[in-house]
Amino acid sequence: MEFTNPLVYGAPCFIGFILLELSYSKLTGRKDLYKRKDFFASLLIGSGSAILAALLKTVIIIALFSFVYDLFNPITDGVRMNIFGWESFSYAWYVWILCMLADDFSYYWFHRQNHMVRFFWAAHIVHHSSENFNLGTAVRNGWFTLLYKPLFYMWMPAIGFPPEMVIVCLGIESLWQFQLHTTYVPKLGFLDRFINSHTMHQVHHAKNFEYMDKNHGGILNIFDRMFGTYQPLDEQIEISYGVTTPPESHNMFDILTHEYINIWNDMKKTKNWRYKFMYIFGPPGWSHDGSTKTVKQMRRELIHKKQ
Structure with a gap:
């Protein structure tokens, strides 16, 4: 069965929502929400990331997931069976829910390791390097994360989730992550108990000491609560966005590589x-x-x- 990645439809809408937020911020007097040089740097990096993602997802993700799926789920007597003894998963509605939960679990650990391992952080810091928190920042993604992100999801096709299903769930996760990058959505009350909400993601992007390395979740916050990284927004604390070792530049290539240079200098x-x-x-x-x-x-x- 073939499915279309939700990002095919979602990505063109990103620009529309960014322009809508940008226009609304100017009309309502929040002229500091977007800064011109920072915004254009985010757009350039985001455009490059989208192009690379389109190429690498075909070569790496689809090919890799398909290889792993076929390796661990061979067809036996006309039935695709997992090597551990169960029949590979179908496309039933409850399997989709399980796949999304597995995807969210994988995203949590992928995201958390981006903050815990400096080599990964050197790629992920690009996303955090802006001192502005807006939908433009949402597309400011490091290019090199595309090379290792699939490794955190390989276990899913290995246990029997069809590769197409995994890729669709990855797309849904990305769509949710995009819309989290806005300050215009307040706390969500009851939903904040289990959803990774907009205010929680503001905490994640803050460089305030009490907020560092918190809220790594994707759609749910259950894994942050389980593994000790959950932190709600304290409205008494004034948030400062960005990183403690900023690139000090709006040049796209400086933003993409500055932490690798810092690593090299530290090694010396x-x-x-x-x-x-x-x-x-x-x-x-x-x-x-x-x-x-x-x-x-x-x-x-x-x-x-x-x-």
Whole structure:
């Protein structure tokens, strides 16, 4: 069975919604919501990401998921059976729900590792590098995440979800993520108990110390609650968006590569190969001499000082 990725229809609408929010912000006096150079940098990066995604999804995602699916779900006596002993999943409505839950689980860990592993953070920091939070920022996605993101989802076709189903669920997840990047939607009351909402995503994009590395969820916030990364918005705290090591540039290539350059410069500080490894694959902020600290280290120190 063939399905069309929802992004085929959703992506053209992105520009329309961005222009609508931009126009509304100007009409209502929020002229600081969009800044011209930052906005155009986001559009350029987003356009490049869309082009690369269209190419790589055909070559990598579809081919990879299909290969894994066929490998772990061979056809036996006319029936596609998983190697672990069950029949591969159908396209029934409840399987779609299970697939979306599996996708949301995968997205949580993919997103969380983007904040926990510096090599991944170097790609993901592009999305957080803007000091503005708007729908334009939503399309400001690092190009290099496209190369490793499928690895977090390979287990889904392996256990029997059809590749087309997984790709559609990925598309739905992306559509939800896009519309989260606006400050015009307030708290949602009861829905905030289980939905990853707009205010929760504002927390995620904040560089305030108390908000760092929180709310990695996709559509649901259940996994943030389960694994200790949930943080609701405190309306008494003034949010500051962006990152602690900004690119200090609106040049597209500086934004895309600046954290890789920072990693290289940190590696040159030591001849110890274990330290070099940690500068690449350790958490952001890790240093061999304590000159910079991770968010976890800073939080432990804060707790220690309060005792």
